[in-house]
Amino acid sequence: MEIRDQQRVLSSFTARLLRKHFGKGPESVFVSVGEGIICIYLRDLQTPVEKVLIENEQYSLLYETRDSLMAKCLPELKEQIQEETEQDFPYFYYDWDMKTNGGVIIAATDEFSNRPEDPALSEIDKLVANVTKKTERLPDKVKSVRLNNRTLVIYRQGILVNIEKEIIRVGETKVLRRAKRSLERRALREAFDKESQLLQGAAQEVFVDWAFEADRSMIVVIIDPNKME
Structure with missing residues (x-):
């Protein structure tokens, strides 16, 4: 199936x-398809x-409710994506921006994590690595992929510090994720606003999972x- 057909089918399916x-x-759904993502x-x-x-600023309850709903949605979405692409996508990520009323769902294969870095996006990789170092630790791997002129996806691996790993081990992931x-x-957001020339535009929304x-x-x-900016 052609990419445009995949985008059309997945957009309609996700909305339903x-x-x-x-x-x-959602009022609108935009699907971007890349190699392994x-x-x-x-x-x-x-x-x-x-x-x-x-x-009422009850964001904790809001996110918990959406997590419960997404737990029901993702298996069906995964099955549909596999049917349309004939690929297995084992990794799913999602995030919401309640202020802008936007959100993203990401499906990724193992091939995506192993693809070579794009030299044209190396400065973005360095920027994200430096930001991650300040908030956690220097990532083992960072790679950016521009799916189109409006969608930049950045993959990171090896970012958790020991205290975070212990929090995960004892099952307190909800608190960790919110923080x-x-x-x-x-x-x-602060980093992208300062270095907007790297994005070739302004960061409208930033999602992370x-x-x-x-x-x-x-x-x-x-x-x-x-x-x-």
């Missing part, structure tokens, strides 16, 4: 899937109940190519 489980589908960017998914939670999401998003057991992380930067 989220509508079934969330009770409301698929990025699904969502806009305007908030339900009326979620809007009330946001108004890391806030810290890393803020640090990454982790596969803690595998010590892997995925960052997605949604770029406005017509604007510079």
Whole structure:
């Protein structure tokens, strides 16, 4: 199947899937397909109940609810992606920005983590490595892939420090994820705003998620190519 056909099918399927489980589908779904990776960017998914939670700043409950819903959605999405691409995508990541009402779902293969670094994006790799070093440790691996002029995906491996590994071992990943999401998003956003020329545009949204057991992380930067900070 051609990439455009894959994008169309996965976009339609994702919208229906989220509508079934969330009770409301996203207003728009944009699917970007690369070698070993698929990025699904969502806009305007908030339900009326979620809007009330946001108004009352009950973000912990909001994220926990979405995690529960995504636990039901991801197996169906994984099956559909495998059917359309004839590839196995063992790693899934997702994140939400409640202020912009945007979100991403990332599916990645092992081949993506082993692909060579792109020399054209080496400065972005260095920037992300330095930010990660300040918040955690210097990553064992960083690689950036530009899926299109609006979607930059950054893979990291080997970023957890010992205290984080212990928190994961005792099963407190929810607390760790909330703390890391806030810290890393803020640090990454500040770095991208200062070095917007590397993005060839302004960072519109920054998403980040982790596969803690595998010590892997995925960052997605949604770029406005017509604007510079």
